[in-house]
Structure formats: structure tokens, C-alpha cells
Amino acid sequence: MATSDPVYLRVVEDIRRQIIDGTLPPGAPIPSRAQLTRKYQVGETAARHALRVLAGEGLIIGRVGSGHYVRDRPVLAPLHRWRFLDRPAPFAADLQAQGRRVTWDWHSEPVEAGPDLGRRLKVDGSATLTRTHYIFRGDGKPLQLATSYEPLELAVHGEDERRGLVARMHTLGIKITEVVESVHTRPPRPAEIDALHLAAGVHVLHVERTHWAGDRPVETSDIVIPGDRFRVMYSMPL
Amino acid sequence: MATSDPVYLRVVEDIRRQIIDGTLPPGAPIPSRAQLTRKYQVGETAARHALRVLAGEGLIIGRVGSGHYVRDRPVLAPLHRWRFLDRPAPFAADLQAQGRRVTWDWHSEPVEAGPDLGRRLKVDGSATLTRTHYIFRGDGKPLQLATSYEPLELAVHGEDERRGLVARMHTLGIKITEVVESVHTRPPRPAEIDALHLAAGVHVLHVERTHWAGDRPVETSDIVIPGDRFRVMYSMPL
DNA sequence: TCCGCAAAGTTGGGGCTCCAAGTCTGTTCG
DNA sequence: CGAACAGACTTGGAGCCCCAACTTTGCGGA
Numbered sequence: 001m002a003t004s005d006p007v008y009l010r011v012v013e014d015i016r017r018q019i020i021d022g023t024l025p026p027g028a029p030i031p032s033r034a035q036l037t038r039k040y041q042v043g044e045t046a047a048r049h050a051l052r053v054l055a056g057e058g059l060i061i062g063r064v065g066s067g068h069y070v071r072d073r074p075v076l077a078p079l080h081r082w083r084f085l086d087r088p089a090p091f092a093a094d095l096q097a098q099g100r101r102v103t104w105d106w107h108s109e110p111v112e113a114g115p116d117l118g119r120r121l122k123v124d125g126s127a128t129l130t131r132t133h134y135i136f137r138g139d140g141k142p143l144q145l146a147t148s149y150e151p152l153e154l155a156v157h158g159e160d161e162r163r164g165l166v167a168r169m170h171t172l173g174i175k176i177t178e179v180v181e182s183v184h185t186r187p188p189r190p191a192e193i194d195a196l197h198l199a200a201g202v203h204v205l206h207v208e209r210t211h212w213a214g215d216r217p218v219e220t221s222d223i224v225i226p227g228d229r230f231r232v233m234y235s236m237p238l
Numbered sequence: 239m240a241t242s243d244p245v246y247l248r249v250v251e252d253i254r255r256q257i258i259d260g261t262l263p264p265g266a267p268i269p270s271r272a273q274l275t276r277k278y279q280v281g282e283t284a285a286r287h288a289l290r291v292l293a294g295e296g297l298i299i300g301r302v303g304s305g306h307y308v309r310d311r312p313v314l315a316p317l318h319r320w321r322f323l324d325r326p327a328p329f330a331a332d333l334q335a336q337g338r339r340v341t342w343d344w345h346s347e348p349v350e351a352g353p354d355l356g357r358r359l360k361v362d363g364s365a366t367l368t369r370t371h372y373i374f375r376g377d378g379k380p381l382q383l384a385t386s387y388e389p390l391e392l393a394v395h396g397e398d399e400r401r402g403l404v405a406r407m408h409t410l411g412i413k414i415t416e417v418v419e420s421v422h423t424r425p426p427r428p429a430e431i432d433a434l435h436l437a438a439g440v441h442v443l444h445v446e447r448t449h450w451a452g453d454r455p456v457e458t459s460d461i462v463i464p465g466d467r468f469r470v471m472y473s474m475p476l
Numbered sequence: 477t478c479c480g481c482a483a484a485g486t487t488g489g490g491g492c493t494c495c496a497a498g499t500c501t502g503t504t505c506g
Numbered sequence: 507c508g509a510a511c512a513g514a515c516t517t518g519g520a521g522c523c524c525c526a527a528c529t530t531t532g533c534g535g536a
Contacts, residue, residue, distance in 0.1 A: 006489055032516060043491045048518090056294060064517045065498030185423045185441045185465025203423045203441040203465065227423025227441065244519060270486055281521040286488090302487045303528030 007042050011050035014040075019059050019070050030060055030068035103140075108132040110152065117149055120210060120220045128152045135195060142196045148221040165211060165219055178212040185227060196226050203227045245280050249288035252278075257297050257308050268298050268306035341378075346370040348390065355387055358448060358458045366390045373433060380434050386459040403449060403457055416450040423465060434464050441465045 018024040031039060036047035051068055054060045062068045111131045118125040134146040154169070169176055188196070188204045198204070207223040256262040269277060274285035289306055292298045300306045349369045356363040372384040392410065407414055426434070426442045436442070445461040 008489080034516080045490050045492080049489085051517090062517060063499080065515080066500080067516060183443075185443055187439070201425070205421075205423055205443075246519080272485080283520050283522080287519085289487090300487060301529080303485080304530075305486060 006046075007040075008046040008049045008053070011036060011040050011042060011047065012053050015050070015054060016057075016059060024070050026070050026072040028070045030054075030070065032067055104134055104136045106132050106134045111149075113149075117220065120208075121149065121151060121217045123151060144226070145192060145195055145224040146221055148219060150219045154218055169211075169213065169218060174213045174218060176211050176213055176218065179209065180212065181207055181209045183207050188224070192224055196224070198226055199228070244284075245278075246284040246287045246291070249274060249278050249280060249285065250291050253288070253292060254295075254297060262308050264308050264310040266308045268292075268308065270305055342372055342374045344370050344372045349387075351387075355458065358446075359387065359389060359455045361389060382464070383430060383433055383462040384459055386457060388457045392456055407449075407451065407456060412451045412456060414449050414451055414456065417447065418450065419445055419447045421445050426462070430462055434462070436464055437466070 015024070015030060024030070030051070033044055033047045033051065036042070036050065037044050040047070051060070051062065055062055055068070059071060060068045061071050108130055110128050113121065113123055113125050113127045113129050115125045117123075117129060118127065121127075121129070123129075129149045130152055132148045132150075134148070136143045136146070154174070165176070184206055185203050186206055188198050188202070192198065192204060196204075205225040205227050207225070208220070209223060210217050210220040212218065253262070253268060262268070268289070271282055271285045271289065274280070274288065275282055278285070289298070289300065293300055293306070297309060298306045299309050346368055348366050351359065351361055351363050351365045351367050353363045355361075355367060356365065359365075359367070361367075367387045368390055370386045370388075372386070374381045374384070392407070392412070403414070422444055423441050424444055426436050426440070430436065430442060434442075443463040443465050445463070446458070447461060448455050448458040450456065
């Protein structure tokens, strides 16, 4: 234990420990800035910075006018950072960053939600959604597929589809606050083998992603990525 | 475009755009705090905050005494946040957060690096590494496997293995600065079918992860996760 | 030409303050 | 009793300042 660690880290580590070991359960209030300065004998800057770090880690959430609280949902990791959320696919931007030319095509049509999508988007099964199929290509070769579903009243048509979801929602006055993803592996469906030129025996990564604005889901998508040739490099600053 | 957006966002968005569209190529210097305050007519707090946000996104990196630079490696996403890096496996902590009791066993032994691990850890193929096999269980049932490799001189033995890598390196005066992961899907090996009780035809997610301290790799591991039953929920604050 | 050193510039930790906007709570008034 | 309102708190944006530690650069002397 280095004695000259920044003081804000003392606060961060103490609160983080309490959250992880359950002393501060989900929903519990975190001391306010003013209380932290007194409790830990630090300046307001340090207290504020500690709260920001914990919020950035997703352990706590700040509510203006009320306070900071331990998040109730386990907040873990995204498959990509938020600046890349504004694309329909998690990995297309990554490849772009690696210098490969990524292009994509899409087409949209209205569909009935059905029970499964109804649950994912918290709408009635008979509601109409806009379904958009995407195919991403890197240097011409197929990379990944994505199918996105949005409630009809939120979908914007025409040229606007080129813009990302976050930007489009922004113009509607809706702020995306959260993204939830789940990932699993499965054998490809025939259409996927075809579209992605999959070799025999190769499975796919299936990412199910939902964008939330508060407690309301505004978009959900299924992203299908070939499981063999695809090795994405992530890296992360500590 | 909302006119009352925070001013720091103007700076963030402008610089981010320049990085993404290539105006600021990898390695290019970002204007300093002082320069940003002049260029964008903002206070030091806003300039500083903008740089911190961009650094947090992994787009730029700050070097004390020198400046901020566009990162040369595409910095994308981790499979888990750094607070969970301090575990040998990406998903064990997630399950713990979901209320499932996670336990694990491990055993270590010295091995010769060989060409592949030598490359991953930037050591000679004849160097000796400490290999540690882990098996993670959730409520008694096998969840995932991990195999971790460390240069012999960095591995700490005995009780200390219970502590996470980041903490152990900290005591050695080594600061982990980066984590790089790649993920792909493949059929399981016989030993994996056995250890994970995999059903026929189920593939596994294979995560290859390396911890870096500056430009020196200090640990690399292979994490094997069943691809079927495993649906991890991530979520992320925006 | 090369070396060493000092000055200037830069990050990151910390401190303090002001303010808008939102939430909470307790009291007063109809 | 119930509704409305005022005052106390809280977050998040923003500004300005000081300082330690580190890097870069340019200058002067050998």
C-alpha cells in the first residue's frame, strides 16, 4: 500500500469495497459530496472526483437533486465503448479503426412485434416495429449481420438512417441512458451461412443488444458475427 | 443540435470527430489544456474535463510533462470493466453480482514458454513461465476455465494467489496500464468438454487476454466459456 | 560538435467557489 | 384533510488557482 496514493482513491476504494462486499446494497444511497468531504477529510474536488470515477465504472448512479445510489443492475461491460454505440454493429467501427474499409447496406420494413420482441421492447405483441437488416462488409467481404428493431413511432426514415441511433434519438428529445447486451454462441442459420460465406462447422457469435432511455427500451438488435476468423482486439486504458 | 449543451461536449465532440475521420491520425498531439482554453474559448475546467472524457474513452492518452496524443492502437472495449480485471476470469464476477455463489480452484506449475506464449509475453521461447489452471464453478456447477501464464519472476506463490493480478503487481511496483483481449469461437477440446460438462455440438467462447504494464506484457491468459447456456448481461452507463 | 543545464510547457492531484436545475420535506393555508 | 409552496439539499457544469513531477527545448560552454 503506497502511502502517497491520491486521496480520491482512498474514497473510491473504500466505497467500492463496501459495494462489492454488500455493505452498501443495490439502491443504497452514497454519502453526498458535502458528507464525503467531512467523512474522509478531503476537499470537495476529491469527493467529486471519487463519485465521478465510481459512476464511470457503473457502480453508482447520480440523480440530480437527489443523490448517488448503488446501481441495482449489475453493471458490467459493453462489447464496445459508447462512442461506437452510434453504429448498428459492435465491430464494424473496430475494423475501420484497424484501417479496413467498412461498408454496409440495409433495408427496412414494418413487422409485427410478436411475443419475443414484445418482451424485449416492452410493447404489445401486436405492435408494429420497424425492422432493419444490415450487412457489413470489410474490403468487400461480408463481416457481420445485424437486425435492428424499433417501435414504429421512433424510427426515422430516409436519409436519417445513416445517422446513428444516439443522434437520431437526440433529435427526438430522447436520451439513451443505458445499453444492455448479452452474448452467446450458436450454429449459424442457413441464411447466415449464405450471407456470411461461413465454412462448414463454424459457429457464430450472437449479440443481443438493447438501448434504453431510462426504463424504456427504444431499440433492440441481434448482431451475428462469424466465430472463426473474427478476432477483435479490445484494449482499455487503466 | 441543442444550444444549451455543456461546453466541454463541444470540445469532446470536435476532437473526437477529428480522430475518427483521420484529421488527427494516431500519435498526433492534442492541443494542451492552455491551448484548448484559447481555441474553444472555454475555462480550464471544461478543457480538462474534455481531455479526461476522451482519455476515458480510450481515444487519447495523456503523458505527464508531454501532452495528450491520439492512441496508436485502436482502443475499443473490454469484456468487463477494470474493477473486475482483478479476477482471473471475465465472467465469474458477473455471476457473483447476479447473486450466484462463485467458487474456484486452481493449481500452478512451471512450464517452458514455447514460441506462441513467447510471442504473447515477449519472452524467449525457452523462458520459464508459471502456468495456472483455474476452474470456476457457479453454485457448484462448472462455469468456465482459465489458464494464466506469467513470467516466473513476477508470479507470487502461496496465499497471494488469492489476490488479483492488479493488486499483486502493485506490490511489485508494477502498474498495469492496459488490457488487450481478443475473442473467437471454436469447438471445445476433449478436456474442455469433460471439465465443463458440455453437451454435444456446443462450441466455446475463447477469450485471449493480455495484461500490459506500459509496453511490457506481464500476464496472458486463455479463458474458455461455454457458448450455449451462457448469456451474460452487460450494461453500461451513458 | 556534443554535453549539461535551466527555463518553459504539460499533465494530474487538489482546493475553493458560484450557479442552475432538480428533488425532498415539512409547514402552512384553504 | 389535502394541496401548494418554501426552503434545504444535491448533482453537474463551469471558472480560477496552486503545486509536484515530468518532458522538451534551446542555449551556452567545453
